[in-house]
Amino acid sequence: MLKKWKHDRKSFHLSIVSMILWINLCGIIILTAFNYYVFQHKNGKAYQESFISYNQQVTNLAFKNIDQQIMQAVLELPQLYFSPIDQNRSLLLPQTESIADSSEHIMALSMEMQKLQKSYPYLSGIDIYYEAADTIITQFNHVHFPTDEDERDRYLPWYADYRRLDAQTDKDRIWTSGTLYPTNESAILYISRISRPGWGSDSIILCTAISPAVFSNYIDQSAGSLLITAGDGQILYGGNEWGDLSIPSPEDSPRVHETGDFIIFQSTSPSSGLNYYYAVDSTLFYRDYTAISHTFLVNFLLSLIFNVILLLVISYYNHSAYRSRVRVLSEKTGISMDDSERSFDGSLNLLEKEILNLHEAVDSSRGLVLQSGIRSALLSETSLPPEDALLPYLTRPLCQVILIDFPQADAETLPVEELQEDYPAGREGYDVLFAAVDKQKLAAVLIFENGLWENVIADFIQDMNGRWKDYRMVSGAISPTGQEGMRSSYQCAAEAARYQYIFTDQPFLSYDELHIPQRKNEGSHLKIFEAVRKDINSSNLLELKAHIEMLVTSFKTGHYTIDYCRSTLRDLVTLLYQVMQQNQLDTWMIFGYGIRTYYQKIENIDSFQTWCNMACEMILKNICQKRQSVDEDMRLKILHFVDEHLENDISLDLLADRLQIRPDNASRLFRQVMGTGYTEYIKTRKLKRAEELMAQGCSVKDTAEKLGYSSAQYFIKVFKENYGMTPHQYKKSRENEASVKTRQ
Structure with a gap:
C-alpha cells in the first residue's frame, strides 16, 4: 500500500509546463485586476474629461461654422456688393439717381437681387433703403418708390425702430431679433449703414434677415437648445426655448458650464462679436x-x-x-x-x-552586415574600429567617396547588394564599397594605390556609364584609408553635392575642383535687387528677366558659397513678396501657394530662374490690372466732380480738397488719369458747355457769367482763340446751318 501511494505521488508531480501554466494564469489575473483598478479609479475621470472635451470641440466647430459661413458671410455682404466698382453699379445706382422711370435699371437691379438670393439661400429676405433717391427693395426683388414716410414705414416696418436704435449707438451695424421682419417665420436681422463721401448725409440702409432654420444643418437642436446673443447680451435666437435657464457670462467663454441638470457649451466669436450657447440635458449628455x-x-x-x-x-x-x-x-x-x-x-x-x-x-545577411558597416563608417560621429566585414576591402592606402544621384524611378529599384557582388574584395586595380545613404543617393568608396587616381576614376566612370545613363556624380577629397578617412571624404562629397544646385549642366563635380574653402561667403547683389525693384515699378518685364539672368550667371561664375547663393535667392523671393504686399496682392490668390516656401522645393537654379520669370510676369500683370482699376475709379470721380462744379468755382485746389491730396499731386494725378492738363481740360469742357447754352438761347453775356468768366470780353477772346470766330459768329453759323437743313 505504501509503495502504491509513493507511485501515485510521483505521477502527481507537477511538470515545468504545468508550473508555467499556473504562473501565467496567476499573472493574467493579477494584471487584469491591476488594469481594472487603474482604469476605474485613475483613468475614469480622465476619460470623462476627454469625452467632454471631444463634445466641446464638436460643438465649437458647429459654432465656428455657423459664425463663419452664415453670420460673417452676412457681415461681408455690404463690402462685396456695395463697394464702388463696376460690378456693383446696378446696386448703387438708385443712391445717386432716380430709377423710377427706367425699366431697364429696375430690371438690372432686380436681376442683381435675384443673384443675391441664390448666393445666400439661408436668408429669409433682404431689404434695401436708398435714402438719397427714396427707393426701397423688399424681399429680394420688389422695388418700391414711396411718396411719404408712412408709405416708407409700411414697406420697411423695422426702419422706425432702427432709427431709434441707431441714434443710441455709434456702431456701424445693428443686430436685432426678427420680430420686426414681416415673414411667416422668425428671423435674425442684421442692419448696416453704407455711406460714401459723395453721398453727403444720405446712406444706403441694408437689412438682411437670416432664417434660423438653417442652424439645424450645423447643430442638432433636437438633442439640445441653441442660443445666440449679441455682444451687449441681446438675445437673437433661442430665448424662449431656454426657459428659466441662467445664461453664463460671455467673459467665461469658451468653457463647459454645468447649470443644474444641464451642461452648457459656449463660445464667443472674435470676428462678429456674437455669443453662442448650446444647452444639453445632463442625463442625455452622459448617456453615451x-x-x-x-x-x-x-x-x-x-x-x-x-x-x-x-x-x-x-x-x-x-x-x-x-x-x-x-x-x-x-x-x-x-x-x-x-x-x-x-x-x-x-x-x-x-x-x-x-x-x-x-x-x-x-549567411544570407552578410550583404546587410556589409551595408551596415559601410554606412556606420561613413555616417557615424564616434570613432569606432571598422566592421570585420570591411577589413578585406581596406588593404590599399587611399580612399575617395563618390556620391551618385539617380532619378527617382532608378533609385527605387537600385540593386545595391548585386552591385557589390560585381566588385569582390581584393580585385585587381582598386576596391569599391557601395552603400545607399539616401533615397536617391548611392555612396561608392574607391580604395586604391598612390598615383593611380586618374586611372581608377576613369575606369569607374566608364563602368557606371555602361550600367546607367541618367545619373550625376560628386567626388569627395582623397583621404587615408580607414573609418576617419572615409567619413572625412564622405563629408566633403556631401558638401560638394550641394553645389549641384548651381552647376546643373555638369554631370561630375569634384570637391577639389570646386575650391569650396576659398569660395566667397558674401557679395554685392544689392544693385541688382534695386534694379529688379525699379523694373517692377516701371513694368519692364524684359529688363526684369535680364537682371534675374544676370544674378543666376553671377552665381555660376562668381565662386560664391552655396549658402550665400541660397540666401541671396531667398532675399530675392522675399523682395518679390514685399512688392506684392505693397501692391496688396495675395500670393495664394495669384499662384495658389506661398512663394516664400514654394521656391525651396525647386531642384536647381535653372528651374528657379524659369519659375522666377513666370512669377515676375504674373506679378507685373496683376499690378497693371490693379493700377488700371484704380485709375478708372479716379477718372469717374474726376468726371463727376467736373460735371458737378463746371458752372461754379472749379479751381485745382477744390479738386485736391475733394480728392484729399495735395494740389501739386492733384495736377500730376489729373494728367496721368485724363491724359491732358487740368487747365486745358477745364477750358475745353467750359467751351463745350458754352455751345450748349448758346444753342438753348442764352446770350453771350449770360453764358460768360454762368461759366465763371471774369467778363464777356474775356470769354469772347478765349472762344475766338479756340474756334476762330466770335460766339456771335458761331451762333449765327449754327442758325444758318439749321435753316438750311429745315429747307431741305
Missing part, C-alpha cells in the same frame, strides 16, 4: 458615456474569460505536442520510452535546429 463604460466593463470581463480559456487551451496543446515530440525523438535516438519525459534530447534537438537556422540567416 455611461453606455460606453458599461460596454467596456462587459468587454473587459469577456476578454478576461477568453484569455484564460485561450491560455488553458494553448498550454494544454503545447504540453501535449512537447511530450509527443520528445517521445518521437527518444525513439529515434534509442532512448527508453519510460525516460522520455525527463530526457534533454528534445531540448537539445530544438537548440540544434535554432542554431542551424541562425547560421543560415547569418
Whole structure:
C-alpha cells in the first residue's frame, strides 16, 4: 500500500509546463485586476474629461461654422456688393439717381437681387433703403418708390425702430431679433449703414434677415437648445426655448458650464462679436458615456474569460505536442520510452535546429552586415574600429567617396547588394564599397594605390556609364584609408553635392575642383535687387528677366558659397513678396501657394530662374490690372466732380480738397488719369458747355457769367482763340446751318 501511494505521488508531480501554466494564469489575473483598478479609479475621470472635451470641440466647430459661413458671410455682404466698382453699379445706382422711370435699371437691379438670393439661400429676405433717391427693395426683388414716410414705414416696418436704435449707438451695424421682419417665420436681422463721401448725409440702409432654420444643418437642436446673443447680451435666437435657464457670462467663454441638470457649451466669436450657447440635458449628455463604460466593463470581463480559456487551451496543446515530440525523438535516438519525459534530447534537438537556422540567416545577411558597416563608417560621429566585414576591402592606402544621384524611378529599384557582388574584395586595380545613404543617393568608396587616381576614376566612370545613363556624380577629397578617412571624404562629397544646385549642366563635380574653402561667403547683389525693384515699378518685364539672368550667371561664375547663393535667392523671393504686399496682392490668390516656401522645393537654379520669370510676369500683370482699376475709379470721380462744379468755382485746389491730396499731386494725378492738363481740360469742357447754352438761347453775356468768366470780353477772346470766330459768329453759323437743313 505504501509503495502504491509513493507511485501515485510521483505521477502527481507537477511538470515545468504545468508550473508555467499556473504562473501565467496567476499573472493574467493579477494584471487584469491591476488594469481594472487603474482604469476605474485613475483613468475614469480622465476619460470623462476627454469625452467632454471631444463634445466641446464638436460643438465649437458647429459654432465656428455657423459664425463663419452664415453670420460673417452676412457681415461681408455690404463690402462685396456695395463697394464702388463696376460690378456693383446696378446696386448703387438708385443712391445717386432716380430709377423710377427706367425699366431697364429696375430690371438690372432686380436681376442683381435675384443673384443675391441664390448666393445666400439661408436668408429669409433682404431689404434695401436708398435714402438719397427714396427707393426701397423688399424681399429680394420688389422695388418700391414711396411718396411719404408712412408709405416708407409700411414697406420697411423695422426702419422706425432702427432709427431709434441707431441714434443710441455709434456702431456701424445693428443686430436685432426678427420680430420686426414681416415673414411667416422668425428671423435674425442684421442692419448696416453704407455711406460714401459723395453721398453727403444720405446712406444706403441694408437689412438682411437670416432664417434660423438653417442652424439645424450645423447643430442638432433636437438633442439640445441653441442660443445666440449679441455682444451687449441681446438675445437673437433661442430665448424662449431656454426657459428659466441662467445664461453664463460671455467673459467665461469658451468653457463647459454645468447649470443644474444641464451642461452648457459656449463660445464667443472674435470676428462678429456674437455669443453662442448650446444647452444639453445632463442625463442625455452622459448617456453615451455611461453606455460606453458599461460596454467596456462587459468587454473587459469577456476578454478576461477568453484569455484564460485561450491560455488553458494553448498550454494544454503545447504540453501535449512537447511530450509527443520528445517521445518521437527518444525513439529515434534509442532512448527508453519510460525516460522520455525527463530526457534533454528534445531540448537539445530544438537548440540544434535554432542554431542551424541562425547560421543560415547569418549567411544570407552578410550583404546587410556589409551595408551596415559601410554606412556606420561613413555616417557615424564616434570613432569606432571598422566592421570585420570591411577589413578585406581596406588593404590599399587611399580612399575617395563618390556620391551618385539617380532619378527617382532608378533609385527605387537600385540593386545595391548585386552591385557589390560585381566588385569582390581584393580585385585587381582598386576596391569599391557601395552603400545607399539616401533615397536617391548611392555612396561608392574607391580604395586604391598612390598615383593611380586618374586611372581608377576613369575606369569607374566608364563602368557606371555602361550600367546607367541618367545619373550625376560628386567626388569627395582623397583621404587615408580607414573609418576617419572615409567619413572625412564622405563629408566633403556631401558638401560638394550641394553645389549641384548651381552647376546643373555638369554631370561630375569634384570637391577639389570646386575650391569650396576659398569660395566667397558674401557679395554685392544689392544693385541688382534695386534694379529688379525699379523694373517692377516701371513694368519692364524684359529688363526684369535680364537682371534675374544676370544674378543666376553671377552665381555660376562668381565662386560664391552655396549658402550665400541660397540666401541671396531667398532675399530675392522675399523682395518679390514685399512688392506684392505693397501692391496688396495675395500670393495664394495669384499662384495658389506661398512663394516664400514654394521656391525651396525647386531642384536647381535653372528651374528657379524659369519659375522666377513666370512669377515676375504674373506679378507685373496683376499690378497693371490693379493700377488700371484704380485709375478708372479716379477718372469717374474726376468726371463727376467736373460735371458737378463746371458752372461754379472749379479751381485745382477744390479738386485736391475733394480728392484729399495735395494740389501739386492733384495736377500730376489729373494728367496721368485724363491724359491732358487740368487747365486745358477745364477750358475745353467750359467751351463745350458754352455751345450748349448758346444753342438753348442764352446770350453771350449770360453764358460768360454762368461759366465763371471774369467778363464777356474775356470769354469772347478765349472762344475766338479756340474756334476762330466770335460766339456771335458761331451762333449765327449754327442758325444758318439749321435753316438750311429745315429747307431741305
